[in-house]
Amino acid sequence: RWLGPYNWLTLSKHMFFPVWLSMAHALRVPYLLAGQLLLCAAALAAALAFAPVLSRYKSRFLLFALLAYNPAATAGFTLRVYRDNIFPAECLLFFAGLIGYALRYVRPLKQGLPWLGLCGLGLALAWLTREDGVWLLPFLLAGCAALLFAVLRQKGLAHKARRCAALTLPAVVLALAVNLFCAVNYAWYGVYTVSDFSSGSFAEAFGAMTRVEHQNWHPLVGVPRDVREKLYQTVEELAPFRYWLEEYPPMRNGYLNKALGDYQTGSFYWVLRRTAQEEGVYKDAPTAQAFWQRVADKINALCDAGVLPAERGR
Numbered sequence: 001r002w003l004g005p006y007n008w009l010t011l012s013k014h015m016f017f018p019v020w021l022s023m024a025h026a027l028r029v030p031y032l033l034a035g036q037l038l039l040c041a042a043a044l045a046a047a048l049a050f051a052p053v054l055s056r057y058k059s060r061f062l063l064f065a066l067l068a069y070n071p072a073a074t075a076g077f078t079l080r081v082y083r084d085n086i087f088p089a090e091c092l093l094f095f096a097g098l099i100g101y102a103l104r105y106v107r108p109l110k111q112g113l114p115w116l117g118l119c120g121l122g123l124a125l126a127w128l129t130r131e132d133g134v135w136l137l138p139f140l141l142a143g144c145a146a147l148l149f150a151v152l153r154q155k156g157l158a159h160k161a162r163r164c165a166a167l168t169l170p171a172v173v174l175a176l177a178v179n180l181f182c183a184v185n186y187a188w189y190g191v192y193t194v195s196d197f198s199s200g201s202f203a204e205a206f207g208a209m210t211r212v213e214h215q216n217w218h219p220l221v222g223v224p225r226d227v228r229e230k231l232y233q234t235v236e237e238l239a240p241f242r243y244w245l246e247e248y249p250p251m252r253n254g255y256l257n258k259a260l261g262d263y264q265t266g267s268f269y270w271v272l273r274r275t276a277q278e279e280g281v282y283k284d285a286p287t288a289q290a291f292w293q294r295v296a297d298k299i300n301a302l303c304d305a306g307v308l309p310a311e312r313g314r
Contacts, residue, residue: 003188006285008277011185011196012270016128017083035085039074042092043067044240045118049100067092083129090129094122094136097170098143105147106154109162111241116166120173128181131197140170191300197269206269210300213309220257222265230308235298237291244275251275 002010002018024034047054047064054060067073073088097119101112123140127135144167151163178194186192196202212227225246232242242250245263255271258266263271278284281291303310 002096006189006282008273010123010284011191011285012273013083013179013191013197014128014131014133016125017086018154020086020129021081029083031085032079035089036143037080038086039089039092040068042089042096042122046092046096046099048098048116049103050102066225087126087130087133090122090126090133091136092122094126095139096121097122098140101268102143102147105163107149109166113166113169116169117173123170124174124177128177128194134198146234150245157298171204173306185285191285191289196273201289201291201296202273205292205299208296208303209305209313211299211308211310211312211314213311218260218262221260221262221268223268225305231299234302234308235295236296240279241272241275243280245271 002015004010020034021031024031027034036107043064046067047060050063054063068242070088073092078084078088097115097117100115101119103116104112116179119140123133123136126136147167148164151160151167154160154163181194182192185194191200193200206222209223209227210232212223212230214221215222215226216224218224228242228245231238233239246252251271251274255263255267256269273282276288276291282288300314302308
């Protein structure tokens with residue numbers, strides 16, 4: 001329901017997937033078929049990317065088939081109406097573009113630019129689909145570093161300058177796409193952000209909560225019960241949350257990890273937002289942003305002052 005009414009779920013994740021659903025609906029393409037077509041297009045792009053070293057069409061077709069029928073890209077969890085359906089194909093587009101340019105960097109620049117554009121497109125789509133799309137960046141940096149080294153070894157200053165400048169194209173495409181989404185969110189909701197998961201005051205507040213020292217640290221529990229009790233007592237904005245998180249049965253039954261006897265970090269992300277919804281925090285995006293900024297500032301100030309024992313810096 002992105003670009004619909006605002007609530008605790010609206011900006012909770014990166015939101016390209018609703019755009020994909022809208023495109024498939026507008027084109028009257030069934031959902032599963034649309035995902036498979038995107039995967040086949042990405043596999044075809046990858047097969048063509050390797051054309052300089054796979055001169056035989058049979059070899060390219062074999063690579064296409066291996067990628068198109070890759071079991072990981074069509075595992076059961078990817079067939080839900082969920083963003084995992086398109087994420088493998090987006091990553092494949094990124095790698096196809098990067099490899100396609102790497103195998104053509106000695107050719108005229110106009111032959112390589114479309115591949116760098118494809119690399120940037122895949123990166124932008126993956127980034128805007130899942131928060132962990134950020135993990136494509138190390139591959140981009142490593143690839144660009146290798147290409148930069150190769151380009152600088154060539155002759156001709158103007159030749160080098162153009163090719164070095166061209167390597168910024170994927171980052172430019174990513175920046176344009178991210179800022180476009182931020183601008184749309186600002187126009188509709190009044191906040192310039194991609195999602196609360198990766199940036200903004202909610203992410204800052206969540207991070208501040210994890211600073212507080214734990215009595216018994218557990219790798220799956222970022223904000224355990226003892227930390228929450230300290231926060232209820234010292235941060236007035238969080239005091240009303242105690243009832244919802246510690247006593248209200250639907251919250252505990254729906255989100256608590258029974259084996260751990262506490263909220264696992266991934267579940268706590270959601271139950272914290274739902275609790276804020278119950279307290280009226282999410283009546284609009286600016287109100288929610290301001291609330292979580294106050295929470296983040298107070299927790300960080302208490303940690304910095306030593307009132308709350310902190311395990312790490314901001």
